[in-house]
Amino acid sequence: MADEKKELQRKETRGSVETERTRNRRVYVPKTDIYETKDAIVLVADMPGVDEKSVDITLEKNVLTITGVVEPETYKDHSIAYYEYDSGDYQRAFTISDEVDREKIEASVSQGVLRVTLPKAEPVKAKKISIKTG
C-alpha cells in the first residue's frame, strides 16, 4: 500500500538535462508507458494541460527529450479553497537505441496524452563485398 501511494505521487524534477531552464516554473516528470510492437516502440505519456502546440519533442544524438508547457491555472475573483495538484511544465528524456528509424518518428497529442511512435529501422542488410583481383 505504501508503495502504491509512492507510485501515484507526482515526481518533481529540475529537468533531467543538465541545463538551467529559462522558464521559472515547476517541472514534472510525466508518467510514461513504453511498449514494443512488431515494428515500433510506442511511448505514451500523461501530460494533462498540454496540446499539440505546447509539446516539443527533440532528438539529439541518442536522447529523445519531451517538453510540455502548461499555462498556470488562475481564475479571476476566485481563490483556491482546496488543492491537491500543482500545474507545471513537463520534461523527460529517454535514451533511444540505434534501431530506431529517426526519420519516421511520429507524435500526437490527444486529451493530454502524448503518444510517440518510434519505428524500428529495417535491419541492415548484409552486404557481400567482392574482392577484386588485381
Added chain:
Amino acid sequence: MFGPRFWRFWRMIDLGAEMQRLQSEMNRLFSGYIPAHGHEFPAINVWVGKADAIVTAELPGIDPKKIDISVVADTLTLSGSREKDVLKEGETYHRQERSYGSYTRTLQIPFEVDVSKVDAKYEKGVLRITLPRSEEVKPKKISIKSE
C-alpha cells in the same frame, strides 16, 4: 519547507516572479491548504468565488462521455474508469507507470449548488466543472415565538 527550491532562488535573475511564486506558496502553506499530493485519483483543485466554485481535475486520456458527474445539494461526485491500453499479441511493455482502474471522488462544496446550471468542460486532459451558487441559500431569519 526550506528545500532546495528555497535556496535556489538566490541564484535566479528573475527574482520578481520567483518572489511572487514563493509568496503565493507561503500563503498557501499558512492558509492550511497543504497539497495532498497523490493520495487520490484524480487530483482535484477547488477554486471558490462569490458566484460559483470551480473544480478542476487532471484526467488525461479519458473519453469525456465516460466521466460521470453528479451533484446533489452541495455534494459533487465524480466517477468513471480509466481503461488500460490493450496490447495485441506479441506486444510487450517495457515500462508501465500510468495508472488505470475505476475511481470515485466525492467532494463537498462550501455552499448549495444550483444543479441546473452546473457546467463541465473537458480540455487537454483537464476536467473543469463550474458550480454556481444556489439562489435559495440566502440567510434565513428565524423568528422566535413567545407564548
